[in-house]
């Protein structure tokens with residue numbers, strides 16, 4: 001087992017994670033996951049002995065390697081390191097951590113930098129979907145500074161423009177624009193992140209509460225868990241009791257000029273903003289005729305832009321849909337602007353494996 005592991009800590013969008021070259025980690029998933037738990041400091045709700053930030057949004061890992069796919073430059077495997085359980089999950093993707101993947105690939109020499117900007121074609125291993133990230137590289141070096149501002153991150157930074165071509169999966173995994181679960185009308189949608197859309201008022205909340213208040217609402221947590229377990233089965237995800245997907249997004253009318261207000265559960269903690277692919281799924285879901293967003297969201301049919309309001313501001317998603325020859329809605333284009341920052345580059349020293357006591 002390596003005593004020190006090359007690692008770059010980066011902020012990707014509104015998340016923070018440890019980025020590794022696949023070659024610097026064990027190839028065997030069980031050994032890799034054991035090492036990552038000891039690097040991040042899990043299981044421990046404070047992650048006091050590792051890099052993790054004691055929240056799902058800051059307990060994330062990206063594993064990058066050159067891609068064998070002719071349409072991609074690099075492969076990106078996302079791993080969620082559970083804070084308080086000895087678990088590492090590859091069952092979800094992460095569009096925020098994705099924002100750091102292109103810059104990391106250039107920094108590590110996997111992709112040559114352009115003279116002004118660089119586009120990196122990324123295969124997202126978790127879902128098999130692709131993305132292209134474009135960011136400034138003046139003089140052949142990644143420049144993290146710039147004037148792009150994203151809600152939930154102080155200050156400004158260089159924009160990372162991410163384009164998602166249509167994915168292969170079903171936008172409506174249950175085949176329905178609306179399903180009724182536990183007496184509540186929901187829309188189960190997947191435009192990169194399996195997500196269940198729920199009108200907030202149908203769970204007796206407004207949808208404008210601060211995340212902490214919602215997290216402390218025990219009755220709400222109970223309802224959400226019931227709905228999530230049933231939705232997971234309907235969406236073909238099987239038993240999701242230990243999975244981080246599907247996410248649950250409560251919808252309420254916009255209050256700040258956007259299309260909708262959201263509170264998203266990931267799936268137990270309430271997101272302080274919203275995930276990128278989660279927002280892409282919300283935006284697509286709102287555009288589907290007859291979805292539960294009808295009558296709640298204000299969607300401008302003349303514009304691709306959907307402004308998703310969330311607890312710390314908003315996230316703009318460019319989203320357009322098309323219809324398949326047999327009449328199913330499907331994503332045509334999804335794009336987003338994020339920012340990323342290199343925080344440190346060096347070596348991380350994993351906590352040693354536990355010794356037997358006594």
Ligand code: NQM
Nearest residue numbers: 015094095096275276277278
């Ligand atoms: O939906 C949190 C995040 C995410 C995921 C989560 C994400 C996405 O904000 O693409 O970015 O939903 O667990 O990093």
